[in-house]
Amino acid sequence: MSTNPPAKSKLFGRSSWTEWKRVADILRQETVGGMLLLAGAVVALVWANSPWSEAYTAARDFTFGPHSLHLDLSVGQWAADGLLAIFFFVVGVELKREFVVGDLRDPRKAAIPIVAAVGGVVVPAVIYAVINLGDSSALHGWAIPTATDIAFAVAVLAVIGRFLPSALRMFLLTLAVVDDLIAICIIAIFYTAELAVVPLLLALIPLGLFTLLVQRRVRSWWLLLPLAVVTWALVHASGIHATVAGVLLGFAVPALTRRGEAVSMAEHFEHRLRPLSAGVAVPIFALFAAGVAFGGLDGLAEALTEPVALGIIAGLLAGKAIGIFGTTYVMSRFTKAELDSDVAWIDVFGIAILGGIGFTVSLLVGELSFAEGDERGEIVKIGVLCGSLLSALVATVLLRFRNTHYRKVYEKETKDEDRDGIPDIYQGRSSSEDPLG
Template sequence: MPERPPVTARLIDRARRIRQRRHRAQRRTADAAVTLAGYLRTETIGGIVMLGAAIAALLVANSPAAELYQHVRDARFGPGALHLSLTTGEWASDGLLTLFFVIAGLELKRELVVGELRNPRTAMLPVFGALGGMVAPALLALLVGRGADGIDQAWAIPVATDIAFALAVLAVTARTLPASVRVFLLTLAVVDDLGAILLIAVLFTAHLAVLPLVGAAASIGGYLLLQRLRFRGWPVYLALGVLAWGLLHASGIHATLAGVAIGLATRVRRDPGEPYAPAEHAEHRLQPLSAGLCVPIFAFFAAGVPLTGGALPALLTDQLAWAVVVGLVVGKAVGVFGGSLLAIGVRLARLPDTMHWRDLAAVSVLAGCGFTVSLLIAELAFGVGGEGERLKTAVLVGSVIAALLGTVLLRRRVRARHT
């Protein structure tokens, strides 16, 4: 009979096999994580995850678990001494959503430095479209809601276009349309978000504490200086970003603006020998986290509005709700198309050769998908419950109507191009 290997050899061999199995399992897990992150970097998947979270919120808020949902959303925790004793919903809107605004800041900086906004003539079309898409919804909302209590703040709700929502609809329904259509919508949404961010800063700063504001500016200045010096220690950047966020929150300005400032302070040009610019690397790392976790959690706690009982009849008779819906569905379409037409008419811009007027009209309707930022403005203006719930429902209704109308028009454009 052959000799059995010594006990020590058998133990070593068994340990080796265990390590190999563990390594294979870790590699499969890592591959799955990389694949998932890659999916979340696409607007289609990110938009679908966000919409799934909103639908889940609506289902839970109108189920027997509604009381538990409200209890979790309104639970308060955090260090009160640092002005950070917030509800779960506030942590989602003030904290997690900051990462979404970091991505918006990075995209805006990239467009300004190396993208569409770098060329003034090319940028004028989406910029004028975005400006029209902010002015027209506001004016229409003021007109429809004239005389109603709260219209002095509600007019700002339909001003925003949701990047993820609109691009997801475009990617799902009209993938074969020219790239110029997507570039126009992306640039328009980025400029639109910048305008909405400025509105948040102006309209929803109840008080201003100067010292924390100076500290926040110093933190962002330090971040910018380290970027200029090509410093590579990401823990320091993370600490400066969190510090800027906390100080800005303490100053009375909405803390998500820290995310925009950090994004704009990040370098977007790649140095010789550098594989990626810091902005590109940051966006690559943060986009899956924003799309897969931060925005869906915000949507889950923001979109959970009750639709039972007399909620929908109350919505139909609410003048402010109608102002929001009309602003999103009609105001956005008229404003974006009219602003673009004006830019072309005064010869500040021209329609891309690959883009038809009807493509522009379809995208203008799709820009009425307000969602994330519109929900945030509604919550900041009216809080949780009562009128705030009805206006958030109006945002959902208006965004869905705009998405459906945009889908119909985009599908017609796809069919027309293939006939």
């Protein structure tokens, strides 16, 4: 009778080859999107602080659209309400797929990134609230430092950590996806000032038709796109932020494949729309959301002393790191899981700090937190930009220390001696030549 103790579960263990390929494809697209996002932000900052700053303001505030449908929006609002709906549609599709056929379908695998995402939301919010405790109006921005920008974070990884173990990359991606779901719930619940019930109920009609068509595997854009636009417009008219419509439409897309299908509907939509989201929607939003006039070094220094900016910076840099790393560590002790041999806790801490890059959704929440014309809206942008930049720099320093180790892991994960297109480690043939022992 065997007396061997049961094997302990592994934390950040290697996934299947299929999942690795899927995540690698997503990360490649998000890397390009992140570079474009950074370019859009830089252009916005240079333009807003140049002699042509008035032209930037005029372009951002130019209003167009039918007034009768409550869609007479500025260019900046169209970018935030319209283009980001595409981004959140992709988030919805990705979440649906993760919970149905991805790693999140297994409660044991899902527990760590979900709890880490929750910790990465709660701790930054608490830090922001403590710093701004004496100002009730400033507390409206409590959710600003709670978001992780996956495109920005992956773009940083592409520069400083492209050899990072695949399990950590997948953890960051899953964490950010769950983080986006929490963010959209926060927006829907806490940043809806007035709710118009009739448009919201009417939105269920095109949403239901869209769901029926995609469940029947209809892919005709000329049928689905009008239904999606009408759903978006009615949700916008209801007072709920229109990006919520994107998530609901994404949830409607089936993630399972039927007999005869090469890919699921979720994969089909994701492959079609992720490039549009990462390469067009998010960079344009950054272009019209990140432009803030610093007023020179003195103005920048003064803005950084404001409690709102300090709360955002501390929330992103310290709050995200403490929340993500702390909950992950506690969960590992609670579940008695052991770290995979390729990963050390310093790596997890580096990823947690990288989670403090909260750009796109943080700027969106900042716009919703304060009324138009409130000077704190500009302070929010400075806080988000500085907090995200500091998180990126600190994570870079930490992760670069372990780059030699990461290269060895990368070589092990990509070795393909039989040249069949599948790394040997995913076929169980590389243990005898494990360069890490």
